Amino acid sequence: MATTIFKAIPDNRAEARREADGGAGAQAGGRTGAQAGATRTLPAGLDGVVERLGRGRRILFAPGPGDVEGTWRRWRAGEDDPGIAALAYSAQVYELAARLGASLEVRTEAPPTADAPRDATDPVAFAHLPARAGSGAGHHLRQIRHAFELAREARRTGAELVICQRFLGHFWPLAAARLGGTRLVISLHNGFWPAHRGPNRLERAIGALNGLALRLAGARVICVSEAVREQALRIGLRAEAVDVHIPQYAEPWRDAWTPRLPDRPLRRLVYAGRIEADKGVFDLLGAFAGLARAHPELRLEFLGAGSKLEALREAARAAGLEGRADFAGHLPGDALRARLADADLLVCPTGPGFSEGLAKTPIEAALLGVPALLSDGVPCAALLAGATETFRAGDAADLEARIAALIAAPARLAAMNAAAERLRERFFDRRLGLGARLALAADAAFEGRRTSPARSLATEPPVRAAAG
Incomplete structure (x- = not known):
């Protein structure tokens, strides 16, 4: 590049x-x-x-x-x-x-x-x-x-x-x-x-x-x-x-980063953004369904609204994920930031047909110390080297495999958290x-x-x- x-x-x-x-x-x-x-x-x-x-x-x-x-x-x-x-x-x-x-x-x-x-x-x-x-x-x-x-x-x-x-x-x-x-x-x-x-x-x-x-x-x-x-x-x-x-970002974001312990397990996945098919939300739900049985502690939360919100809810019900996949809808800024800060991993699964210019949510996650897993169609990965990992856009199986690998290696999440701290100065x-x-x-x-x-x-x- x-x-x-x-x-x-x-x-x-x-x-x-x-x-x-x-x-x-x-x-x-x-x-x-x-x-x-x-x-x-x-x-x-x-x-x-x-x-x-x-x-x-x-x-x-x-x-x-x-x-x-x-x-x-x-x-x-x-x-x-x-x-x-x-x-x-x-x-x-x-x-x-x-x-x-x-x-x-x-x-x-x-x-x-x-x-x-x-x-x-x-x-x-x-x-x-x-x-x-x-x-x-x-x-x-x-x-x-x-x-x-x-x-x-x-x-x-x-x-x-x-x-x-x-x-x-x-x-x-x-x-x-x-x-x-x-x-x-x-x-x-x-x-x-x-x-x-x-x-x-x-x-x-x-x-x-x-x-x-x-x-x-x-x-x-x-x-x-x-x-x-x-x-x-x-x-x-x-x-x-x-x-x-x-x-x-405004100065309060400078002090928002919190450290992550190397042995802290991955239990809470979060998606934050528009609920649309081309944003990859159904790929994420499919990957989560594949992981849910083997990892009963795992939870997924969708933060945002969009034209496919009800269809995504119905897909979660059909997959037997009620109580495991939650839908918060649109949240005001402070509430969204609080939910994001509590996540173990942000997933940004933008699909292969969507022309993403940057995607700022992974930046905000990094400023909070939250690692992110991005599709290879999300350009902000170039700004967040070391604080994110990527998977093939539109490939739910690859997404599932990458999440499973991070569940098995929590120290990788801690390393991504540390990288985020080193990168944050450019955003101020x-x-x-x-x-x-x-x-x-x-x-x-x-x-x-x-x-x-x-x-x-x-x-x-x-x-x-x-x-x-």
Whole structure:
């Protein structure tokens, strides 16, 4: 796997401490008193980038699904979004816009909240521009139309910069915005095809068109994982235009890790996520059924909701697993974290047909000290080397065998737990987070230059980010 390339940001820890104390650095950063309670995601050392980008930019932001307006209201009130374990991607965009003194037009997939209080001086405005669902050829036509709609919105609003976090599939029509002088930064949170295989003929054709258009438009692309970065390079984007970010977490997560004794047995398996067939939940239930008779102490808990929840419950009943396989449904953040912390092993069985961009739940498990078993279609394994093991996606027999091996060797779980402690610093290094990478990408897009110098994650020293 290629080494992740990270552009350098100065390590100015003294300035970070001044900002945390509310000194001159905080005022220069453009944060109001209300916003100062939320966790800072932009590191010290970006002043030169902010100065080059200038004040008063007009930005069009197209986020993915989720309550980004709710995140905005919490961020404005000085709070992190409690419904999201990691620091919200949209909150990092809001902080960057505030640092730049920019006006931000947000085009949401969910309708804006009608009764949300509005401030006439508010630099952030929300409007509904949903992606259109479909299947077959109609799906592709709707994606193309939606990308053109975003390009028209950029022209209509006079946006100087588009930040697109929405996975369009067909990104090439968005390049039309460049004809009006708009710069493009694409934040890819999904792969173009499943990580464990190469592209099919249609995916290659769409990828080639995306790569050509985005390259000609001078777009910068920030990927959620190394696997997605490799796909971005494969469709023809230049290496200097493609970056990777790492999810960031608030300071309380830093102290969440707990050690695991070498002889502690594996008794509790947990799945946390959407209950859908392509997420591999039926493979996991089948593997558990194969282990249940020989291991009466073993329990499995599904944390999450989805369209296949009732079908999965029925399958568990049919397999005689009532009382052994539990279904908690959707849980709020604190409750989910508590259930995850009690697990002996997180299982992330994403199937071979699902294009996973990263998967953050195994990261959160690692921060808690919980080992994880992942299918080979889950890209976050590259960030968690030693803290996870993998099995073949879609192969319930291989999954069963891997769980059985871990039951027989509890010391392996303790070793994975110890590896997780060694890896955690990168999830608190704000230079590697989305906000910092967006700032650098926008700077490069406006300057029309290559990004340099480059450093690998292995050689770039970590920063203990100041809490807000």
